[in-house]
Amino acid sequence: MKYLDEFRDPDLAKVLLGEIEETITQPWVLMEVCGGQTHSIIRNGIDRLIPAEIEMVHGPGCPVCVTPLDVIDKALAIAARPDVTFCSFGDMLRVPGSDGDLFTVKSAGGDIRVVYSPLDALAIARENPDREVVFFGIGFETTAPANAMAVYQASQEGIANFSMLVSHVLVPPAMRAILDSPSNRVQGFLAAGHVCSVMGFAEYEPIAEQYDVPIVVSGFEPLDLLQAIRDLVRQLEEGRAEVENAYPRAVSRSGNGPAQAMIGDVFRVSDRAWRGIGTIPGSGWELAEEYREFDAVSRFTVTGIDTMESPLCRAGDVLRGQLKPDECPAFGNECTPRSPLGATMVSAEGACAAYYLHGRFRELEEAAQ
């Protein structure tokens, strides 16, 4: 496929690895914010190809992983209602709530549909006026234009049986929360490419300046990631802390104007709880006042939510970059993709699932050596 294969060229990857090798003189800790990048890094073994001085720490950019437990529990309660058709992206179905997951609700007779786009959920609502159709609207800035459009079209067309359970999160406040933590080790960030396709990268400039931390916008293919890592190492070695764009084919400084306008119309900034991390001020979006009638939480009164996390799960430490998945005692033992204790083992973007799927088992690897 054009724009994918060229950015997987092993010969050019060697060039970039050589450049990183030439540049680096001391250890650096880098974080890739986005879970899609985590997966690409582990799948392609990039963390092992780069010089050993570089430690890649995996960030919280996995919306499925950070959707708070009480929202999952609300989803389970709403999805179990006989009058509701509950639509969701597929990877939310196995995320453990306090008591079961959406699959549990489905097997008990709940009408749960996996959809590819929020517009698919809107189409189901249009075709089934006698059903309450609820879409689980999670995601980072990348997904917000799609979710906002579904609410906007529902409003324009007067589709009153459509609503959205919104749990939207934002990258820049999460980066600030990581940098504010007294135990922070991260010295440079790979910014999430598609988040920046929508939002641009100007909003990262004050972060780079205030925290004296370099930030490089990165794509998802091996050459994109290696180029961003090279640019970060260069900045760190030269004592610079700037925002650079290593994904110019899909990202501009100002981002996507029409998408930002739609987001600005439908959503407004809110405080948001992140699963395993806690509440980060101003780190999410909720429906703006004039679209509040499409808010599933206000439409369906959900009470009696009493959240309970697995005491063994250390997903919060993994999401903050404090613990590698294979350092968790439950990893591959009590916790596997088949029976996950936490959301980081569920999602295709969760760091724990990435380590499991690509055979990163510390004990096995030590035994093999």
Next chain:
Amino acid sequence: MCLGIPGKVIEVTGEGVTRTGRVDFDGIVKDVNLAYVPEVQVGDYTIVHVGFAIAQLDEAAAMETLQLLQQLDAVDTELDPDAALAAEERIAEGSGP
């Protein structure tokens, strides 16, 4: 989740918030909402996320990136054979691309 797939726009219909395209992903063709990329026309490439085009792919930027790397490739081994060799070795023993 933020997975975005590049595809080629082969047909455009509708306008405004329902501007829609048929987009070819290496043989698989899907309907994609093009409301957020009004500049994209038939023949252009776009990044698609959950049924929405979120960015037009900039061919000139993509080519520039690759050409810079190819130029480096040509001079790389002459300038620093040790670094190139070290990278080769890690690729040989690693699970790399």
